[in-house]
Amino acid sequence: MTTLTIGNRLDDKDAAEQSKYNRYNGITSGHRACQGCGEALAARCVVDVAHRVTGGNIAVVNATGCLEVFSCVYPENSWRIPWLHSLFGNAAAVATGVASAFVISGKKDMRVIAQGGDGSTSDIGLGCLSGMFDRNDDVLYVCYDNQAYMNTGVQRSSATPILARTATTLPVRGYMGNAAGTGKNVPQIAMAHEIPYVATASICNIRDLEEKISKAILLKGSRYVHVHVPCPLGWGYPPSETVRIARMAVECGLFPLFEAENGVVVGSTPIDNPKPVEEYLRAQRRFAHLFGKNAPPEIIETIQQIASRNLEKYRLSGEFSHE
């Protein structure tokens, strides 16, 4: 039985695509992402592994947002794949058109990825995304979720976690940040459409992300992968901590890693010893007010309960484990 120790990564079969000397580098260096950008890291993993698995037969449709803005300011361009940016709220529909055109023009091997941030996915583009799911169009949609509108200066999106501080949910006396009981769970919305494949992933687990993308890119019909990508600027932590912050979110249960097929959860990544959410929250300035002298003591418990519910809901204690 193999174990995933460092040594095995020398074995090409088990190595992450990103660890390979000949990875495609679908997004070349020199782009304008912030230091420690989780989205840049995730997008490169997605594009490189999809490029490998499809033999280079991919095209990407990008929504407006950080990823689009930092990667292609004319005359510079980081993308080494066919890439199209149309608008903020229409990436899913544009991708539908692209996928259809490849079929009509006989390019049957071409696979299409649509990608965007949480704003273009959960808010302005949700109508187009739901339409794409409804028709089961042959597109893999990847959402890079950094939980707010980072490109415009950290405003609240419907993916912003409760009690988080953003520029439009600034905590003031009597108001503790983003209201509780709000927000959308897009992976669950995707599952409600009973599309062939839905998964969540995190940049703290690149092999898992790559595995899910490798699987999803070859499936037919609508597929949705939601990737948790911490943002040093918006969340308030040092750029060197991005991967650690992502791991803390997963290990406390706030960002469960799971897969669903045709609307049913079929597997999740178990957490051996769930960490308290406090550790994750304390590491970020967007939650600093929760630990100030005006904060109600029970407030952390509210968030802890969300994590605990996730542990149960996605059976993160290990029943799904395939091993």
Added chain:
Amino acid sequence: MLHQLEGSQAIAKAVALCRPGMVCAYPITPQTHIVEHLGELIHAEELWNCDYVNVESEMAAISVTIGSQAAGVRSYTATSSQGLLYMQEGVYNASGLELPMVMTLGNRAIGSPINIWNDHSDAMSVRDAGWIMLFPETNQEAADLHIQAFKIAETLQCPVMVCVDGFVLTHAYERVDIPSPEMVDDFLPHYEPRFCLDAANPLAIGTMVPPEYFMEVRYLAHKKQLGALKIIEQVGKDFYKKFDRHSGGLIRTYKTEEAKTIIVAMGSVLGTIKDTVDELNAQGEKYGVVSVVSYRPFPAEALRAALAHAQHVVVVEKALAVGTGGILFQELELPLKNIVRKISSIIAGLGGRAITKSMLKYALKQDEREIFLGLDQNVVAEKIQLVKSCCCK
């Protein structure tokens, strides 16, 4: 071959003859019959190798079309009124990305108040969006202009909107000559995209353009529109050579040689105007008519040439820029400055209000700079009174 067809069917048949690979639209009156018929043609395999996508909004309709056109497939969509407003961000996007798609706009008023009937407010809302905008006068011309539209779009790498009067054309039955597939294939060759999403030749389409280059991009779009004047005229001539029928071009004149007063208009109202002019001229008057077929690009020079000898130019239009007046009227004022002594504006047919010969005859006798044709002053006064007496308590 001659058919007795509803305008929408004639347009659908003409579009199908152009062999698009994508038809994508969202239902809105009065455009629906066109795409319903196209769907029928696709499902009956009279139009093959073409996808029909049922979308959830106009925003999705134009977006799917943008995607398929960018991936190298000839693409078509249709909408009206509120639908055009809802997809407006995509309308600008398509021209900015230089995607040669074709759209039918079934012209309809814009609400509020909600109104499903014909006027040109919707088209006017995108007059600066960088699309070529053509206004057919009859169902025959509506069908013909769609065939020309694909040719113009692909020659110029610029989207084309064919603005067809809702109901008056889309729902009216007329005799229409639908050309043979062979002739259309000959006129409009197989679509070869100049650029598209291609794994063998990766290209980034739609990048952000900073201030250092944006001015140039807009300037080039302007030059392209101006250059389109020649192309539109040429395609009209080529169409005549191939199909032996005058359709399209920039403008058309009717009895203008001897005319003292020339009426300028766009779309289906020209039929009524020409009838009116015939009757007036039979009584010894000297009226002429100029049809604006290409509204964008605006054929200022051609119009100046056609109108220079007139003593009076009257612009009849189915749109109103609230706060300034007639839109086509204002656009004509500048080119005709110091050339035509008198130019006046008739705002007519808003929200589907009937435009009759007698109304036109009456209005043409008035010596006023701006007339609202058939405006009922009693209703206006009543409404003013009503608003005055309104109170939320």
